[in-house]
Amino acid sequence: MTERTVYDESGTPIVLSGPVKKGGEGEMYLTKTPEHLCAKLYYERRMTQLLQAKIAAMVRNSPVDVKPETRRAGPRGSALAWPISLLYDSPLGSRSFVGYLMPLIDTTLYMEAHRFFDPDDRIRLFGGGFSWRYLLTAAYNLASVMTDIHSRGHCIGDVSSRNLLVARTAAVAIIDCDSFQILDTENDRVFYSRVGTGEYLPPELQGVDFGKEDVDRYASDLFGLGVLVFRFLMGGVHPFQASGEGVSGAHSIEQKIQKGKFAYLASDPSVAPPKFAYDYRIIPASLQDLFYRCFVEGISHPAARPPAEEWKRVILSELMEIRHCSANPNHWYGRHLTACPWCAYEETGDPFPRWVRTPEPPAPADETVESGGEPEEMPAIEASPAELVLPAPHITIHDVARDIVIPYSLVLNNRGDMRLFGTAESTVPWITVNPGDFTCDETIALTLDINTGDMDEKDFQKAKIRIFSNGGNAEAIVFVSLQPDS
Structure with missing residues (x-):
């Protein structure tokens, strides 16, 4: 690694080492002073006045949970890779914008969300230790972070499992924040998001060219939130992953979203969920209502989709009364059920088996990857629940x-x-x-x-x-x- 010195807005020198990762827009560097931050430096061809103005607006209008004294993304607290200072090539005077500082998100602790809601990946990493209780907690933390983002007038825009990281404690982190839709409160303008992931976009935005169209992403965020919560709780299955006459001719998830056929309605025999999906009855009625509003009423009426704050409140209510199975310590289930639904699975098919993966020695400190890096493929043990x-x-x-x-x-x-x-x-x-x-x-x-x-x-x-x-x-x-x- 090579060293490079850049300067924050006050002219303070920041010593960088790297690059440790290269992307389409720029390179990621670790900081030596302070150690709990990292930097993204843009390629010169990506530099525009519009980009600089957007990052400056993000620094001025941070979500409420991004505080200077808690920048480090530890295994408990949820985090955002949010810009906290612009960086320049010289201390003061005539200087050029080169990138920004942001919290260091330790990806030996955080991994992409699909590793948690996909049962095979989750069991390989954790055994049965990351239980349904933890998945519900991760969903709560996601709704909480999105609530904070929306409270500042911003939107994630590109909601997806790729940009969402989860820790073994069910804390969450969101990366690639410079792609968000940002509200510039000082200049009364909006910087629109130019990216999107089809499986998490609502029907009205399928096929939209975000590079050419200015599209408000608030209602789209709510649709994507519903998809992620559903996948956390339903073993990674997408809510529009379906078969049947109602989705005939629709071969991709995106095409099925456009059809607007939610597969978990008993009143609609034209679609059926995958055979490997969990029984939808594991979902409490309060959450089923939110899914109905998001994926049925919200298909043609985006305003019907529940806001993130409501997801947060309802999930918290369910978490507070979650039940614990007496036969298997890794089995947790909703208060509405009279018997554990996971005990009905064969031992080889149990999504939360009794055994817990033991830890391997942690990687040396210099192997920690900054936010946006590929997580280390190392197993993690169950974290002790809150007490x-x-x-x-x-x-x-x-x-x-x-x-x-x-x-x-x-x-x-x-x-x-x-x-x-x-x-x-x-x-x-x-x-x-x-x-x-x-x-x-x-x-x-x-x-x-x-x-x-x-x-x-x-x-x-x-x-x-x-x-x-x-x-x-x-x-x-x-x-x-x-x-x-x-």
């Missing part, structure tokens, strides 16, 4: 005045490898919990605003804070004694 720990479940506050608000920090810990997420609520009107919805890698402090002015006349008050999460549920008891009225 909610409440260090101080009893809160006692003595001798406080009335008509004041007392802030109190309730600390939650996560003892597992997976990200903890959940909700918290108070049983009384005089306590407000912020945030009500939370995510946590290791530790988070919820703020309890205790408003003594809303209490009744008793001098001693008691309340509960109920916490529901994918790592278990807990309760904190709050005791407050008030000063007697003078």
